[in-house]
Every structure is written in structure tokens, then in C-alpha cells.
Amino acid sequence: MSRDHRSFPVPDGLVGQRVDAALARMLGLSRSAILAAFDAGDVYVDGRPAAKGDRIVQGAVIDVVLPDPREVDATEDEPQPVPGMRIVHDDEHIVVVDKPVGVAAHSAVGWSGPTVVGALAAAGYRISTSGAAERQGIVHRLDVGTSGLMVVAKSELAYTRLKRAFRERTVDKVYHTVVQGHPEPTKGTIDAPIGRHPKAEFKFAVMADGKRSITHYEVMEMLPSASLVTVHLETGRTHQIRVHFSAMRHPCVGDSMYGADPTLARRTGLDRQWLHAVELSFEHPASGERFTVASEYPQDLQQALDVLRGDYG
Incomplete structure (x- = not known):
């Protein structure tokens, strides 16, 4: 042939x-x-x-x-246990995981590390076979360097309905981030299009010809050199929170790719951006009832926050 x-x-x-x-x-x-x-x-x-x-x-x-x-193996993600990945919820249609830092949602070109799909396979979970081979069951993603909540579809019904819910923006995605400095105003909306950075691979930027991107935020706590901020994403562009706050000149603490102060990152002990997906809320694909899950900060983020709070002394 x-x-x-x-x-x-x-x-x-x-x-x-x-x-x-x-x-x-x-x-x-x-x-x-x-x-x-x-x-x-x-x-x-x-x-x-x-x-x-x-x-x-x-x-x-x-x-x-x-x-x-x-002739191509359809199995994209090798079953591989991921220490620290916690199952927050599991039923016939969905599984919600608390993803650690350093784990991708699924396999991709240039990534050979652990994935959520591979970890679920290693734990014996069967997920939806809808979507591309390397993205089966995945209805949304978190960056490798971002921790927190992800919902994965186990049934075809869940895959279809959750994909539609994310597309129609009926899923409430809440993040907490610590950004450098003190954003003004302390509550607002960032509406700025995001596209691929013209000069840096794997990086994004606010671009006039980018895709519309909307981030709602509110400062929860002001620290001497930083602010703890809650973020609601209306759209879900790659690196959206990181790009938007960098464009405001308040990059996420520890986010060297988008201009964070390396000295502050070293002092807080961070080797990644301070960004965590703390809450997901959506209509359950089977029951239609509103379903909400929450996650606490992982140890590295909590320790960094404690260091920044200790600056008061």
C-alpha cells in the first residue's frame, strides 16, 4: 500500500x-x-x-x-504513576484530579514527561475515547507549570457535554495567583487579545491580531512586595493569566518566562509561577446539577506565600 x-x-x-x-x-x-x-x-x-x-x-x-x-500505535500516553496527583472526585462519567506541577494534561510534541492521561491509565481508569488519540477524555488543560483542578471525561456523554460547556463558557474556572506589586485597580477585567509571541517559541503575548481573551480579577490580600489575587477566566487561552498580568507589569511571582524578578523567586524558593487552579464549577454532565470542587494550595506555593507574608516583620 x-x-x-x-x-x-x-x-x-x-x-x-x-x-x-x-x-x-x-x-x-x-x-x-x-x-x-x-x-x-x-x-x-x-x-x-x-x-x-x-x-x-x-x-x-x-x-x-x-x-x-x-502502523502507528494509537496509545499516546504511557501509563505512568504520578506521585502527588490526587483524585478529588470520581463517578461513572467524570474524574476530577488535583494535578501537581510538572505534569502535562496529555502527551504533546516536545514533551516526554508525565501526563494526567498516563497517570489515570496507570491507576486503572478508563476514560472517554472521544477526541484525538493523544487527548482522549481531555476537555480542558492546565500548563505543565500550573497546579490544580482538572476534570476528565470518562463517558462519551460527559466528553460531549463538557466540551460544549467549556466552549459556551458556562464552566466557572477560579485560580489564585500571587503577582508582583499591587495591581491598580484592585478589581477589574483584562480584555486583551493573545497570540503566539513573534520571536519566542512556546511563548504568548498580547497581540493586536490575537484571539480575544478576558480575565476577571480581584486582589484578596496585599503583601509588601506582591498581591494574592483571585482570577475568574472567561476565556481559556494558553498562558492567559500569565500573559495578562505580565502585560500589566505585574507578572506572576516565579514566572521567569514572563518577566518575573528572579531574585524574588529565589527568596521564596519557587522554580515555577505562583498559580493554582483552586475551584471548578459546572453542570454535571449526567445529572445537570451544579457541581463544584475545590483544592488547597500545594506545599511549595504555601511556603512561598508564607515567606511573602513574613515580610511584614
């Missing part, structure tokens, strides 16, 4: 990105399909064999022979 051969110039917007990431974005390939193509030596850039981590240059042409889908 002949395989599908593709040849195309790379759009300017992907210049500087890794070859595997560019293929994923342009062709919508799964992680396993991309790995299979590279393993078979079937990816070329400007006529030369390419490695996954090679960077795209201006005017490059990619040639790729796509693997037969029947």
Missing part, C-alpha cells in the same frame, strides 16, 4: 520553530505519527534528513512521508 507523501514550503509564522512542532501545527499529526515518520527517516528539510529538534529557517521546504495510520 503506497504511503502519503507531502511536500510544502513552511509559512513564515513557523520560522524558528522545531521541525516536529511545525509538522504538528501544519498537518494536525498526532505525536505518535510524527515520531514514526522521524524514526523511519521520512522527514526531509530542503532535501536533507531532518532531526526532530532542528529549527525551521526562512524559505525551508519540508518533505514528509506519512506513516500508514494502521
Whole structure:
């Protein structure tokens, strides 16, 4: 059976990105399909064999022979226990987890670490088979560096209804973050479009041509050098809270990617952004009743907050 051969110039917007990431974005390939193509030596850039981590240059042409889908392993996430991942709720239709830092929602190009999907598989959970192979059951995501609550669909009914609920913005997503300085006003809405950063891979920025992004916030506690803030997301763009507060010149404490003070991060002991998904509220996909779950701060965030509160002394 002949395989599908593709040849195309790379759009300017992907210049500087890794070859595997560019293929994923342009062709919508799964992680396993991309790995299979590279393993078979079937990816070329400007006529030369390419490695996954090679960077795209201006005017490059990619040639790729796509693997037969029947030859690609459909299991994207290796079952892998995740210490510290807590099951907050479990029923016939959904499972809610409290995700630790350093864990991705699902597998992705460039990520080989633990995932929520893999952890659930290791624990014997069967989740919805709807969606792309590497995202089955996943109806929303948290960044690797963000801890807190995630709901995963176990039934097809739950997957369909929760995807719709997130799309129609009927899910209430509440985060707590500690940001540098004191935002003014202390309560407000940030309505600023977010798009991919023009010069930095895996980074986002407020961009005139970005997607509409809305963040509602209120300062709960002012500290000498920072503020504890509650955030309600109306939209769910990648890195939305981090980008919006950075644009306000109040980056999340510890968030080096978006301009946080490294000295303050070291003093608080943080090696990630102070950001935690503390509450999820939505209509249960089976009963239709309002369902709410909450999470406490993990130890590293609580310790950092205690350090900042101790500045009063």
C-alpha cells in the first residue's frame, strides 16, 4: 500500500520553530505519527534528513512521508504513576484530579514527561475515547507549570457535554495567583487579545491580531512586595493569566518566562509561577446539577506565600 507523501514550503509564522512542532501545527499529526515518520527517516528539510529538534529557517521546504495510520500505535500516553496527583472526585462519567506541577494534561510534541492521561491509565481508569488519540477524555488543560483542578471525561456523554460547556463558557474556572506589586485597580477585567509571541517559541503575548481573551480579577490580600489575587477566566487561552498580568507589569511571582524578578523567586524558593487552579464549577454532565470542587494550595506555593507574608516583620 503506497504511503502519503507531502511536500510544502513552511509559512513564515513557523520560522524558528522545531521541525516536529511545525509538522504538528501544519498537518494536525498526532505525536505518535510524527515520531514514526522521524524514526523511519521520512522527514526531509530542503532535501536533507531532518532531526526532530532542528529549527525551521526562512524559505525551508519540508518533505514528509506519512506513516500508514494502521502502523502507528494509537496509545499516546504511557501509563505512568504520578506521585502527588490526587483524585478529588470520581463517578461513572467524570474524574476530577488535583494535578501537581510538572505534569502535562496529555502527551504533546516536545514533551516526554508525565501526563494526567498516563497517570489515570496507570491507576486503572478508563476514560472517554472521544477526541484525538493523544487527548482522549481531555476537555480542558492546565500548563505543565500550573497546579490544580482538572476534570476528565470518562463517558462519551460527559466528553460531549463538557466540551460544549467549556466552549459556551458556562464552566466557572477560579485560580489564585500571587503577582508582583499591587495591581491598580484592585478589581477589574483584562480584555486583551493573545497570540503566539513573534520571536519566542512556546511563548504568548498580547497581540493586536490575537484571539480575544478576558480575565476577571480581584486582589484578596496585599503583601509588601506582591498581591494574592483571585482570577475568574472567561476565556481559556494558553498562558492567559500569565500573559495578562505580565502585560500589566505585574507578572506572576516565579514566572521567569514572563518577566518575573528572579531574585524574588529565589527568596521564596519557587522554580515555577505562583498559580493554582483552586475551584471548578459546572453542570454535571449526567445529572445537570451544579457541581463544584475545590483544592488547597500545594506545599511549595504555601511556603512561598508564607515567606511573602513574613515580610511584614
